[in-house]
Amino acid sequence: MCRWAAYRGEPIYLEELVTSPAHSLIEQSHCATKAKTATNADGFGIAWYGDRPEPGRFRDVLPAWSDCNLKSLARQIRSPLFLAHVRAATHGSTRRDNCHPFVNGSWSFMHNGQIDHFDRLRRPMESMLDDEHFNARAGSTDSELLFLLALQFGLRDRPIAAMAEAVGFVEQISRHLTGTARVRFTAAFSDGRTLYAVRYATDAHAPTLFAAPMGGKGGYCLVSEPLNDETDTWVEIPAGSAVILDAKGLDATKFEPASEPETKVERMAEPAMAL
Template sequence: MCRWAAYRGEAIYLEELVTSPAHSLIEQSHCATRAKTATNADGFGLAWYGDRPEPGRFRDVLPAWSDCNLKSLARQIRSPLFLAHVRAATHGATRRDNCHPFVNGNWSFMHNGQIDHFDRLRRPMETMLDDEHFHARAGTTDSELMFLLALQFGLRERPLEAMAEAVGFVEHMSRHLTGTARVRFTAAFSDGRTLYAVRYATDAQAPTLYAAPMGGKGGYCLVSEPLNDETDTWVEIPDGSAVILREDGLDAVAFEPDMAALDVNTQAAE
């Protein structure tokens, strides 16, 4: 399982999540405490927003703890909204194109979890993509393909609804093709203004997600596991929830797959 951290609020240095805390993201890359595996050494990535609509991005295949460039960038870059990720590969080789976050236009996305039977589902998922989104795919992970599928379903106009349709489509196709479905999905995504996160699993065993205020004036960070031992600060986001972080603070709503358009989508994918 991967580990990630995201922030929205007043501009802060990336190091305040990535390198400085006692249980920073770099610390979690080799000593995660709330994941199946303690080591997340299959690459890392950053996506941050500044004066331009599109995010900056830096990714590499080195373990996060061994890359001096990551520490230097995190110390120098300030941003009001950023995503950071350390990878433990489940699908896709250890290469830069498979490292999160993934970016398309002004949207960024990162994920922790897995899609069972992905080898059977890859082609139906790809079939749903139009030429623009199909050719935007650079890597081989289930995560990037889920991001592109959500974009295809309207992520830009209705973010949570499109993500719910994407998850619902994958579950439905899995049951249709294999007789079973298991999706574990804890993801963060943003258009540079609003930060969204989803925690969901078909078997009620979604990867962890925590939130805590940070940076003042409504700022929050979202993390796979707390960055320190201040247990009163961190709130665990329940399974089956979505988080929306705007300028005025954090909202949480229920999240469940949307099966509304599945008949049409399934026929198109078969």
């Protein structure tokens, strides 16, 4: 399972989440405490917003703790909104295109979790994409494909609803093709203005998500696990929740996957069943 951290608020240096805290993201890359795997060494990435609509991005396949460029960038870059991720691969080889965050236009996305039976679901998931989104696929992970599905379903205009439709579609396709469905999904995504996060699972094991104020003037960070031992500071976001962090502050609401009519799901799955 991966680890990630995201921030929105007054501009701060990336190092305040990535390298400086006692349990920073780099520390979590080799010593995570709230994940099945303590080591997250299959690459890393950061996406940050500045003066342009599109985020800057830096990714590599090295373990985060061994990359001196990451430490240098985190010390020099200040941003009002950024996403950072260290990867423990479940689907997709260790290569740069499979490292989070994924970017499409002004949108960025990163994910911790997995989709069971992805090898059987990949093709019907891809078949839902139009040419624009299909051709934007660079890697081979379930995470990137789920991001592109959400974009296809309208993420730019209705972020939480589109993500709920994407997750619901995957669950229904999985039940139709395999008889079961298990999605574990804790993700952060942003258009450069608002930071969104979702914590959800079909079972009782949703990957963790915590929030804490940071940076002053309404700034918050969202993380897979707390960055320090100040337990009173960190609030665990319940499973089945969506978080919206904007200029007004942090708000949490219920997250529930949206379902398509069963006949429509069967029709969408037909090409995959013909293989």
